[in-house]
Every structure is written in C-alpha cells, then in structure tokens.
Amino acid sequence: MRLLLALLAVAALPSAGAESHWCYEIQAKTSTCLGPDKWSGNCQKDRQSPINIVTTKAKLDENLGRFFFSGYDKKQKWTVQNNGHSVMMLPENEATITGGGLPAKYRAIQLHLHWSTLLDEGSEHSLDGDRFAMEMHIVHEKEKGTSRNVKEVQNPEDEIAVLAFLVEAGSTVNAGFQPLVEALTKVPKPEMNTTMRESTLLELLPKEEKLRHYFRYLGSLTTPSCDEKVIWTVFKEPIQLHKEQILAFSQKLFYDKDQKLNMTDNVRPLQRRGQRTVFRSQAPGRLLPWSLPALLVPMLPCLMADFLR
Numbered sequence: 234m235r236l237l238l239a240l241l242a243v244a245a246l247p248s249a250g251a252e253s254h255w256c257y258e259i260q261a262k263t264s265t266c267l268g269p270d271k272w273s274g275n276c277q278k279d280r281q282s283p284i285n286i287v288t289t290k291a292k293l294d295e296n297l298g299r300f301f302f303s304g305y306d307k308k309q310k311w312t313v314q315n316n317g318h319s320v321m322m323l324p325e326n327e328a329t330i331t332g333g334g335l336p337a338k339y340r341a342i343q344l345h346l347h348w349s350t351l352l353d354e355g356s357e358h359s360l361d362g363d364r365f366a367m368e369m370h371i372v373h374e375k376e377k378g379t380s381r382n383v384k385e386v387q388n389p390e391d392e393i394a395v396l397a398f399l400v401e402a403g404s405t406v407n408a409g410f411q412p413l414v415e416a417l418t419k420v421p422k423p424e425m426n427t428t429m430r431e432s433t434l435l436e437l438l439p440k441e442e443k444l445r446h447y448f449r450y451l452g453s454l455t456t457p458s459c460d461e462k463v464i465w466t467v468f469k470e471p472i473q474l475h476k477e478q479i480l481a482f483s484q485k486l487f488y489d490k491d492q493k494l495n496m497t498d499n500v501r502p503l504q505r506r507g508q509r510t511v512f513r514s515q516a517p518g519r520l521l522p523w524s525l526p527a528l529l530v531p532m533l534p535c536l537m538a539d540f541l542r
C-alpha cells in the first residue's frame with residue numbers, strides 16, 4: 234500500500250523538467266519544447282503581434298508627430314546577453330522617448346533583434362506582405378507620473394512602447410552596428426553576457442529626419458506571455474546592414490548550450506489584425522515649389538551633354 238501511494242505521488246508530480254519551455258518553430262522541430270501554436274499565457278488572445286501592415290489602408294493620424302529622443306546620443310557601455318531566444322542589449326544609463334503620439338514618457342529597458350538567414354524571412358512585422366532580413370525592437374516602459382492625461386489612469390494597454398525597425402541588406406558595412414556584431418562572438422550560448430565597446434543608440438537608427446514616418450497600433454509582446462500592453466511603432470525607413478553583418482547573428486549565436494542549433498528564425502508567425510486599426514504618421518512632405526529647380530540644376534550639365542552629343 235505504501236509503495237502504491239508513493240508511486241501515485243510520483244505520478245501526480247508535474248513531470249519535472251519536461252514542463253517544456255516555449256521556443257520558436259525551428260526549435261520545436263527537433264525538441265519537445267512548445268512552439269508558437271502552443272504558447273500559453275495571453276498568446277492565443279486576439280490583439281496579438283506581429284501583424285502584416287497594409288500601408289495603403291493605414292489611417293492618417295495627425296497626432297502622430299515626431300519623436301523626441303533623450304539619452305539616445307549618449308555613449309554608454311551596453312551589457313549584451315544571449316537570453317536563449319535573442320541577443321539583448323541592456324543600457325547602463327537612461328534613454329527616454331516622448332512625442333510620437335505617445336501618451337507619456339517612456340524609458341528604454343532593453344533592445345533585441347529577430348532574424349533569419351533568409352533575407353526576406355527575418356522580420357516579425359511585414360509591410361504589404363513583405364518581410365525583411367531582421368527586425369530590431371527597442372523596448373520602453375512607461376514612466377510613472379509622466380502621462381499627459383492629468384487624471385492619470387494606469388492604462389495597461391500602453392504600459393510598454395516598442396520602437397520597431399526593419400532591417401534590410403545593403404551594400405556597405407553599417408559602422409554603428411559593428412560594436413554589437415563584434416560582441417556576438419562573446420555570447421554564443423544562452424545566459425552568456427559581455428560588455429560592448431562604447432556606443433550610442435542613435436548610431437543604430439536611420440537618420441533622424443527619416444523617423445517621421447511610421448505606423449502605430451496596439452498589440453502585444455511577441456514572446457510569451459504575449460501580454461497585450463504594447464503601443465507599437467513600426468518605422469517605415471529600414472536600417473541597412475551589410476549582408477555579412479546580418480548573417481553573423483545566425484552564425485555566432487546558438488539556442489542551446491551544446492551549440493547544436495544556430496540561433497536563427499527567432500520570429501513569431503503573423504497574427505490576425507482583427508478589429509484593430511493601424512494608423513500612420515503625417516504623409517511625407519510634398520515636393521516644395523522650390524525643390525524642383527533645386528533638383529534640376531545639378532542635372533543640367535548632364536542634360537546639356539546629352540543634347541550636345
């Protein structure tokens with residue numbers, strides 16, 4: 234009888250260790266971890282991310298003005314960590330954002346990326362059905378007491394603001410990304426961390442004047458528990474990295490301690506947009522009346538050369 238009870242007790246224990254951890258599709262193929270269709274928490278709800286953005290259907294919102302970045306230009310020593318799902322940069326100094334139609338001030342807490350070896354499969358969001366080589370997420374947390382709304386109600390829908398940048402392969406090395414790319418070799422396995430060569434957040438971004446054009450919607454974290462508390466900004470202007478810089482992420486990083494599975498395709502599948510509206514910031518400035526001659530003047534010698542030929 235005692236033995237039977239003991240056996241029952243063992244059987245009733247949650248199968249320790251086998252209580253599988255979440256993972257991406259590519260990992261679920263070769264292990265017992267839980268792939269995206271089995272993610273729990275809030276992951277099966279209906280205001281999830283990422284989504285496909287149909288740019289022509291995005292609704293213009295006049296309140297979506299420019300962003301104001303603070304501390305983004307300050308050199309700092311980032312901690313870089315392989316967290317088993319991505320590579321993450323953690324700031325030592327404060328960096329915050331306001332503007333951009335955000336309801337408060339938000340503080341950067343970490344930055345990470347998603348990628349693939351295929352240059353049209355590595356982003357989480359897509360624009361008109363097109364995926365990009367990578368996607369960078371700068372995750373910010375709402376600062377308490379900075380809401381523009383006087384009667385500040387804790388609105389859980391926008392607790393987190395993620396700035397999402399699509400990345401495409403260009404023909405030149407992006408010097409701003411080199412400190413991170415160089416740090417990858419130091420963190421091949423999960424839980425490893427290192428310190429990056431000093432650099433700024435601004436060095437990672439497209440030119441500031443290009444950051445006026447973006448899409449906005451309310452969604453979720455793209456990893457479990459997929460909390461629906463993210464105010465998303467997806468910038469229209471992609472970041473350009475050299476192809477070798479992009480591939481370095483898949484080559485240097487691994488999902489597992491045995492370094493058997495390269496960390497790649499760490500991308501959540503698209504989620505339904507459902508009833509949500511995607512907004513866009515003010516349309517790009519029209520060609521101003523004086524800009525046409527300004528464009529033509531430098532072309533004149535060419536035109537004349539053609540004419541004289």
Ligand SMILES: *[C@@H]1O[C@H](CO)[C@@H](O)[C@H](O)[C@H]1NC(C)=O
Nearest residue numbers: 312313314323424425426427
């Ligand atoms: C980095 O790793 C070391 C050694 O494993 C650990 O002691 C330290 O707490 C880690 N630092 C961070 C910021 O995770």
Ligand SMILES: *[C@@H]1O[C@H](CO)[C@@H](O)[C@H](O)[C@H]1NC(C)=O
Nearest residue numbers: 350480483484485486495497
């Ligand atoms: C996987 O990692 C190895 C070792 O770094 C590398 O040689 C190989 O190119 C990587 N595979 C892919 C598909 O990136």
Ligand SMILES: [Zn+2]
Nearest residue numbers: 345347370455
């Ligand atoms: Zn992310």
